[in-house]
Amino acid sequence: MSIAQNLQAFTCPLPLRDYPNIVMGHGGGGKLSRDLVAHLFAPTFDNALLAPLNDQAVFALNDARLAFTTDSFVVKPIFFPGGNIGELAVNGTVNDLAMSGARPLYLSAGFILEEGFALDDLTRVVYTMGQAAKRAGVQIVTGDTKVVEAGHGDKIYINTAGIGIVPDGVNIAAQNARAGDAIILSGAIGLHGIAILSQREGLRFDSEILSDCAPLHDLVAAMLAITRDIHALRDPTRGGIASALNEIADAAKIGIEIDERAIPVPRDVASACEMLGLDPFYVANEGKLIAFVPDEIAPRVIEAMRSNPLGLDATIIGHAVAQHSGMVVARTPIGATRIVDMMIGEQLPRIC
Amino acid sequence: MCLGVPGKITEIYEVGGLKMGRVDFGGVTREACLEYLPDLQIGEYTIVHVGFAISRLTEEDAQATLALFREAGAFEEELGADTG
C-alpha cells in the first residue's frame, strides 16, 4: 500500500474524518482522544507493547521487567489551588508507572518555555518538581529545554518520561480485570478538576478546594504487600472515574456495575458541580486510583489502603460483571439505573 | 432548561450600578446579580440561574415542602387503608 493509501486507511472510519482539524476534545480524555490513539497512533506505530493502550508499557529487559511511560503537562493555570504544573508533572508520571505496580525510579523532564515567561515562576515550578521527586523517591536524571516565541506556547509545557521496575508475579493491566472483581476507589473524587475550574476565566468561583495531586506508588506498594493478585489499576485523571472505568471495561471486555451512593464526593466539589451543571464522575483527579481485585481479598486490601494517608477513604464502589460487556452501569441515588457513558470531548458546564 | 441552584447570600454590594451579592452554594461561593430580588437580605436563600438570583427560597418553604410530601404520603396511606 502506498503512503497515501495507508493514510486513508488511518483516517477512516468516521470519527477522525468528522473533524479535519484537531479540536480541544481530542485532548479531553474521552472518546475523541481514544479514537485519535486507536485510529492513528496505535495502528501507525503498530507493536505488541503499545497495543493494549495502557498508561505505561511493560517489557522484560535481561532479568528485570521495566515499566516505561510518557506524559505531557499543559495545565492552565500553571499555579492552581493545591499545586502547580511541576509537581503535577512528577506525580502524574510516577502514578502512570505505579499503575502497573512498578516502583518508579527515574524520570526525564523536557521543558518548552514561552519567550517572556517569568524566571521567578519557572523557579517556583522547578523547585516544586525537585521537592516532589524527593517525596516520591525518584530522580530526574535527564532533561531538555526549548524556548518558543511569545504567543507560541502557554508559558510552560512539560513533557516527562518515566521508568520503573515491576516486581515479579505482578501483572497489572486494564485487560486483566475479571468479572467478579471488586472495584476499589482510593478516596473522594473531583478535587483536582474543580480546583482548576475555579480559576478558569468565565467560570471563576471561590472555594477552598485544593487539587489532590499526589504520588500513589506507596499506596500501591501497600496494596501489593497484601496480594500480588491485583488485576487492574487506573488513576482517573482527565475524564474522571467514568472514563477510567469505561476504558477498563472496554479493554477487559467486562461489564461494570457501581453504586452511586458508594462514591465519595466532597461537599464543596458536589456544590461546584451543581452550580456548573457538571457530573463529578467526569471530573479529573490527580491523587486517586481505581483498583480491580478479586472480591475475596478486597476487604484486606482496603484495610491496608486505609492505613496509608492517601487511602484513608478507600471503599468498594462496585463490581466487574460478565453482563453488558464494555458498559458501565450505575445504581442511581433513587434506586434506578443509568449508564455512565464515555465522555465524547471535554465535559462542558451547562445551564440547562 | 434552567439549571437553578440554591445558595445563601453572604454579602451584598453594588457594582456598576447593579446590586450584586456573594452567594454560598454549599462551600463554593460566587458573585450573582441581585437586581431581581431587591429585598433579599444577607443570610437568606435564593435560586441562582446563570449568575442571577431569580427566586427567593425560604428554609420554611423547603421544610414545608418536604413535610407536605411526607404528610401526603401518610394521609394517602390512611385513605388507602380505609377504602382498600
Added chain:
Amino acid sequence: MQSLDSFRDEARVRAVMEQLARVATREWILMEVCGGQTHSIMRYGIDQLLPKQIELVHGPGCPVCVTPLEVIDRALAIAARPDVIFASFGDMLRVPGSTTDLFQIKAKGGDVRIVYSPLDALQIARDNPGKQVVFFAVGFETTAPANGMAVFQARREGLKNFSILVSHVLVPPAIIALLGDPENRVQGFLAAGHVCAVMGYREYEPLAEKYRVPIVVTGFEPLDIVNGILACVRQLEAGRAEVENAYPRAVLREGNVAAQKLIAQVFEVCNRKWRGIGEIPASGWRLRDEFRDLDAEQKFDVGDLRVNESPLCISGLVLQGRKKPNECVAFGKQCTPAKPLGATMVSTEGACAAYYRYARHTFAVVSEQ
C-alpha cells in the same frame, strides 16, 4: 438549608411512587416540558420506577434543541470573524450547524469562550475594547432576565463593542401549538419550574381551562418531579384541569415581577421558528428597536445562509413528543452523541442524548426495516 440530598432521597421518592401506583387507575400520558426535567428523569432513572400506567413524553423545552439551524449557522459565521470574541454557555458549543460547529471554529483560530453568565461576556467586552464581543443568548424565559440585564447594562455603560444574538423561545405558545395538534396524546403537563419562577403561572390558567388539561408547576429534583407527576395524575383521575404549583418553595403565582419588568423593557414578542416543529406565532422574544445596536443579528451581515438538515433526523417529532428517541431508525447507529445528526442528540438535555447516554440499556432500539 435543607440540602438537595433530601430531594433525592430514595425512601421519599419510592413512597410517592407507591402512592402513584395506587392513585393511577388507568393509563395517562404526561409531558414534562423542560429539558432540564428530561435530563433529571433520565439521569436518575425516574422513568424506570414509574408505574406502567404512566407514560412520560418529553417536550420541546430544550432551547438548544429548538434553536433553528439558520440561527446556529449565523452564530458560527459570526464566531468565525477575526474581529469577534464569541461568548456562549457551554451547552451550545457542541451543536453542529450545517457544516461546522463552535469547536471547529475555535480550532481554526476563532476566539470562542465559555461563560457562566451573560455578565461575564459583558466583562470580556470591557476588557477587550478592540474586539466585538457577541454573546449567544439562547434560552427560554428563565434566561431572559439575565440576557436582558446584560443588554441594559451595556447600554447604560455606553459599550459599543457588545451585542447579543437572540434565540429566545416561550413555553406557553409551544404548549398551545402542541395542544392544537389533532394528533396530540398528552393529557397533562409538568410545567417548567424555573420558567415559572420568572414568569409566574398565571398565563397557564386560561390554557388549562380551554384545553381541559392539568398543568402542574414542577421542579427538577427527583422528589419534585415525582410529586409533580402525582399531582397531575390526581387531577386527571378526579377529572380536574387546573394549574397547580408543586414547586412552591421557588415559584410564586405572579413570578418575579422585577424580572418581568426588565424583560418588557428590553424584549418584544415575535414569531419564532422552532427547529423540527416549524414557526409558532408569537413564540419568541427579540430585542426592541431601541436596542438595535446591541442586536448581533442586525449588527453583523453574514450573507446568505444555506441550511442543511439531515434527512434522517426526526428531532421535530421527538420534541413534540410524537416519537421516542429509540423509535428513530438512526438512533444509536448513524446518530450518537459522538456523531449527532440533530440537536436533540447533541444537547445534554435533548431527549435523544439523554436516552442514549443514560438509558440505552433499558429498551430495545428499533431495527431498520
